[in-house]
Amino acid sequence: MKNALTTFEAAKYCNTNMISISRWIRDGELKSYKTPGGHNRIMKEDLFRFMEKFNIPIPEKLGSIRKKVLIASDDVEVQEQLFSFLSDSHYNFDVTVAGDGYEAGIKVVRFKPDILILDLMMPYIDGFDVCEEIKIDPVTQNIKILILSVSDNPAAVKKAYEKGADKVLFKPAVANELLKEINVLLRKNY
Numbered sequence: 001m002k003n004a005l006t007t008f009e010a011a012k013y014c015n016t017n018m019i020s021i022s023r024w025i026r027d028g029e030l031k032s033y034k035t036p037g038g039h040n041r042i043m044k045e046d047l048f049r050f051m052e053k054f055n056i057p058i059p060e061k062l063g064s065i066r067k068k069v070l071i072a073s074d075d076v077e078v079q080e081q082l083f084s085f086l087s088d089s090h091y092n093f094d095v096t097v098a099g100d101g102y103e104a105g106i107k108v109v110r111f112k113p114d115i116l117i118l119d120l121m122m123p124y125i126d127g128f129d130v131c132e133e134i135k136i137d138p139v140t141q142n143i144k145i146l147i148l149s150v151s152d153n154p155a156a157v158k159k160a161y162e163k164g165a166d167k168v169l170f171k172p173a174v175a176n177e178l179l180k181e182i183n184v185l186l187r188k189n190y
Contacts, residue, residue: 005047006042010030010042013051013058029050067094069115070107070108070116071083071086071097072101072117072127073148074099074123078148082095083095085179086182100122101122104116104118104122104125114186115182117182118131134164135163145167147169152170167185
């Protein structure tokens with residue numbers, strides 16, 4: 001499927017008319033751009049976000065733009081709980097798991113996550129080093145990093161932010177709080 005849609009195509013996907021689409025564009029609700037001929041075009045990703053925000057059912061033929069989540073933790077129970085929760089089809093995440101810092105580094109390159117949920121205390125390479133390596137590499141520096149830590153030690157929290165963490169939460173994190181922070185970091189609306 002092409003990435004840019006006409007207002008007519010967007011209206012079909014939203015089960016509405018072109019006037020409504022044009023009004024949403026004019027009011028700044030739906031992001032678009034103009035062609036040299038003055039016609040509005042809507043990127044598939046922008047229509048998808050708009051439909052998610054306003055709880056408009058997304059037709060299968062529109063496809064999916066799933067955000068990728070990498071969970072890096074050596075705690076198997078944490079891995080399983082997070083994987084199970086975030087893999088729920090309602091959240092539209094593509095989720096994978098790494099069991100240590102070394103594996104996390106490999107999966108960051110291969111999987112290309114939008115967000116990394118990172119445990120600080122892991123074997124081989126700890127979360128601080130993983131965080132720092134991701135943030136200094138121009139290829140991966142835009143990956144959002146959410147730290148899950150058992151320690152609320154101010155020095156460890158400060159160090160995590162210095163190494164490039166975008167957010168630090170403490171275990172056990174409540175599922176709704178975790179989802180809220182993921183969505184804030186990814187600028188998603190549910």
